[in-house]
Structures are given as C-alpha cells and as structure tokens.
Amino acid sequence: MPSPLLTIAAVVVLGIGAQWLAWRTKFPSILLLLGFGFLAGPVTGFLPQDALQGEWLFPFVSLAVGIILFEGGLTLRFDEFKEVGRAVVNLITIGVLVTGVLGALGAYYLAGFSWEVAVVLGALLTVTGPTVVLPLLRHVRPAGRVGTIAKWEGITIDPIGAILAVLVLEAVILIQEPTKAGGVVDVHGSVWGAIATGLAYEVVVGVGVAALSAGLLIVLLQRRLVPDWLQNPVALMVVIAAFAVSNSLKEEAGLLEATLLGIIMANQKYVSVRRIVEFKEDLRVLLISLLFIVLSARLDPSAFEIMLAPGPLLFLGLLMLVVRPLAVMASSWRTGLTWKEQTFLAWLAPRGIVAAAVASLFSFRLAEFFPADAERIVPVVFLVIVGTVAVYGLTISPLARWLGLALPDPQGILFIGAQGWVRKVATALQDLGVRVLLIDANSRNVRQSRKAGLGAQRANILAEGVIDDIDLSGIGRLLAVTPNDEVNSLAALHFGEVFESDEIYQLPTRADGPRHASTEIPRHLRGRPLFGTDATYTSLDERFDAGARVYVVHLSERLTLQALLDEHEDEAQVTPLFIVRGEKVRVFAEDAEITPQPGDALVLLADRALDDESMARGRQAEPETDELPSRPPAVGGDGAGAAVVPE
Secondary structure: OOOHHHHHHHHHHHHHHHHHHHHHHOOOHHHHHHHHHHHHHHHOOOOOOHHHOOOOHHHHHHHHHHHHHHHHHOOOOHHHHOOOOHHHHHHOOHHHHHHHHHHHHHHHHOOOOOHHHHHHHHHHOOOOOHHHHHHHHHHHOOOOHHHHHHHHHHHHHHHHHHHHHHHHHHHHHHHHHHHHOOOOOOOOOHHHHHHHHHHHHHHHHHHHHHHHHHHHHHHHHHOOOOOHHHHHHHHHHHHHHHHHHHHHHOOOHHHHHHHHHHHHHHHOOOOOOHHHHHHHHHHHHHHHHHHHHHHHHOOOOOHHHHHOOHHHHHHHHHHHHHHHHHHHHHHOOOOOOOHHHHHHHHOOOOOOHHHHHHHHHHHHHHOOOOHHHHHHHHHHHHHHHHHHHHHHHHHHHHHHHHHOOOOOOOOEEEEEOOOHHHHHHHHHHHHOOOOEEEEEOOHHHHHHHHHOOOEEEEOOOOOOOHHHHOOOOOEEEEEEOOOOHHHHHHHHHHHHHOOOHHHEEEOOOOOOOOOOOOOOOOHHHOOEEEOOOOOOHHHHHHHHHOOOEEEEEEOOOOOOHHHHHHHOOOHHHEEEEEEEEOOEEEEOEOOOOOOOOOOOEEEEEEOOOOOHHHHHHHOOOOOHHHOOOOOOOOOOOOOOEEEEOOO
C-alpha cells in the first residue's frame, strides 16, 4: 500500500498528466481522467480504497465544487444575457424541467431507483457542464447562432442544475426525517410547511452570505486594503470562508452561495475581477483533475457491474435518445431554430464534474435514508458521464458537418489586432467572401472596425477563457498583427489548441526584431512569419502612412503577379498578401510556396497607384475589353483587373 504522500502525489500526477495527454491527443480530457482513475483505483488497486474513504473526502469534494461553481458564476454577465435570446432562456427553464421530469421517470422505471432518489437523480442530471461542452464547441466551431446557444446553455446550466438538485435533495430529506423519527407524514400540514421553511432558509442563507461576502471583497479591493500580490489568495480565502459559513448555517447552502457570489462579483462595477478570473481558471483545471481522479478511483469494483447492468444502460439511452431531444424540441418553441440547429443541440448534452462531485455528496447524504439506492447513484452518474462524453465527443463533429453547421475546411481569418491598416486588409478579404474577425483590447479600434462593417470584439487575447468567448465558426487560421511581438507570440501559442500550426501566422514588429536579433524568440514559440522577408509591423505601418493602398487584382492569363512586380522598379513596392481561389484562401508567408493562377483574386499592398497605363502594360497588350476602366471598381467587381479598397 503506498504511503499517504505517494497517494497524494499520484493523484496530482495522474490528473495533470491526463489533462496534458488530452491536449496532445485532442481526446476529451474527462474520458482520460476517468480512465486513469478507474485504472488506478478499482482495476489495479494502486490507489487504495481506504486512503480515499476518509472523513476529509466529502468536505474536500464539497469545497472544490463550491470553488468551481464560483468560477462558473464569474462567467455569467447580465449584459451578455441580453444577446442570448429566447432559445437559451427556454433551455435553462423548460429544458431543465423536461429533463428533470423525464430523467426521474427513467431512473424509477429503468434504473430501478425509489421515487425519492429518482427525483433527486433526475434533478442532478439536468446539468451538462461548460468544462465538457466548451472544448467540444472549440473543436467543432459550429456556424451561426447554434454555437452561441450551446455555449451559454453550458455555462448557465451548471449552477442552475446544481441549485435545483440541492433544493430537491433538501425537500426529500425534510420529508424523510419525520418518518425516520417515527412521526406521521402529513402532506397537507407540517411536512410541507417544514419543506417550505427549509428551502426559504437555504435561499436566505445562500443569498445573504453571498451578498455580505461580495461586499467585503469589494471593499477590500476598492480601498486597496490588499496588495496586488495578495488579491487572489484573499479572494480565495473569502470564497472558502463564505462557503464554510453557509454550509454550517444550512447544509448545501454553500453551493447556492458560491454561485451567487461569483455572479455578483462578475456584474459589479466597482473593482476589476480580471486577475481573480484568471486565477480561478487555473485553479479550476487543477480541482477538476484531482476530483475526477479521486472520485473515479474510489469506486468499488462492483460499481462496474452496476454500470453495465441492462437497467442503467437503458437509462443512459433514454437520456440521450429521448429526453434530450424532447427537451430541445420543447425549448425551441417560438425561437425560430431550424431543424438542423435543433438536431445539433439535441446531440450535445454531456455531463461533467459537477454531476460527478454532487452525486458523490448526495450519495453520502442519502445513505442514511436509502442505503441501497445511495450505493448505486455514483456508478449510474459515472456511466452517464462516460457514455455522454464518449458518444457526443466522437460524433458531434461529423454530425455538424453533415448538417452543414460546420465547415470541414474553414477558410476564415482571425486577426489579433484591429489597427487602421489591418482593417483595410480585412475589408478586402471580407468583400471577397472571406469571413474575418478582429480581436483587439483597444475599444476605439473595435468601434472603428464595427463601423467599417467588420466583425470585431474587444477582448484580452491572452485570457484563458477568451477562446470560449469568441465565435470561431468558419475561422480556420490566425494572423497575429499587433505592434507587440511578445503578445503576438503568446497569442500564437494560446491558439495552438484551436488551429493547426501551419495556419498560425505572426507579423514581426520591426526589422531589428525577432527575424534578425540575437535574442530571437525560438521558432517553435512563434507563428509562421507573414508576408515576406522584410515585412514587419513597423514597415507596413510606415508604408500605409506614406499612402500605400490595398488592392484586389483578378488575375488572368496576361495579368500575372510577376507582371505586376516587373512593372515596379523595386519589387518591395508591391507586397502580395493573400490569394483567394474559389472558396480557398492562401496566405503569403515567408516560408510559403504559392503559385498564383488565372482566375485567382490577389490581395496586395502597393506603394503607388496601379493606374490604367501600368495595368495595361502588365497585361502585355491585352485586348481593350479587358483593360481597366479609368476609375477602379469597388472591391469584388466582376471583371479582371484591380480594385482599390475604399479608405
């Protein structure tokens, strides 16, 4: 039997190792975490059951879930709910109700639970979980509103489902306590009064402690009573203390309190919570890793017999094939969702860490009243987690492509940076039918981009959750073009989990920078160099200030890129940027081999105007019908020739 020190170290190594392996293999991390836990616990016995059954376990699990729910609450902003729409509201109300009711019926008739435990299990399994949904959406990148709907449902459903499950559990326990004590259950009298009183007390405790804790944290931060380096530890201290106080006053009220505390801190306007959010994101990854390893490793070997029994398997099939589709169908009423969007949402309801952790807590609470059923709750919930994550994770991407909601080879471009010249380049691409999205921390740049009709969003590109907060549908590559080379490099690394390495590009800041300096950032930590050997942010910015313009040239047999280059005494006066060939986009990079062909749309930067005379010579005496008009047409014109991007 390993020592306690070795056991703790093994849990950390297995948890973080599974997360790293999931990143390397693009495999759902939860499946690897569960697999590692099963192998280390019930299969091999490396992590002994005795070491995972101590009195410390459930307080640790409860506290960890509270911190995870607090982090989830930090993502819920009231101003963003205005943009969510009726579909998400229906999914977290009507959809939760349908899932809870039908899930309870299935737990009773198929899985063989008592009515009381079946109702609790139905409420518990209303959660899906952003820790599972968001990585799937990141991989699939569905087009249109369906990705936004799925994202917000995944974020909001966790605290709502957890709170609902806690309230249902409290009601069941309040009903059972008089019976256990030898009393008579009066459904019209004292019991329902006790239920109402207990639920009201839980809500009062949860809301009250959350409001007081938020006020304390705001005062500490606003009055600068805490130094910067202590802000995250103090915030964590307040979260843990408030959770403990809530649970001491009313058991399980801490889950409600933690979620509400996160929501209050996310929506108050007095202090910034950016550092706290980033810290809690890192802590969440660690806690999720540890919880999944510990909870799966402590399963008894007999749990596999329960998981593989016909009843629980039929229950899993019911949840996936009947309950979820009916919940989505009922929630889609008067939302305008197409059948394709409904089908996609109906096949995306994986369960995650909150379901696993809360199930473990509930099994402990219910063991006093329903010992036989309590032993079966955790294996059945783990079966639902494994089944939903495996099936949805392996099939949602092909389904999205079949439905036409995700492109097999997305060609859109994500620009990190929205400066003036970047907006001109993005406009040229957008006018050619290429989807573009500009991300910038400067609100003025974002406003100017939107004014120009471009998709733009203000965000800190280095924040952990930014990938989940932006719509990457139809986006297949990244161009980091900010004035800060370090930010560009970090952005290239950050988005390495989303885009293939050969579709991540980076523009150096200056000529004496990374391409030439002895302190060059290692190549494996950078994106592919953009636009040519001498192209830098500084040089392009200076050329635009001197009057350079972006042109779209429709190439033909006689109008070639080489003809354009030959027309200028210095080839540096013309810099090819992109080739759009049908629905395909190619980016000119230092290491790219691109051969322009007739019919291609060439996006280029020219220091002086491509006038009629030069273009005519470039066509090598092409017939008059193909000559440029005296005034360049708007970008995206039908005829071959050059089009200038409007200023």
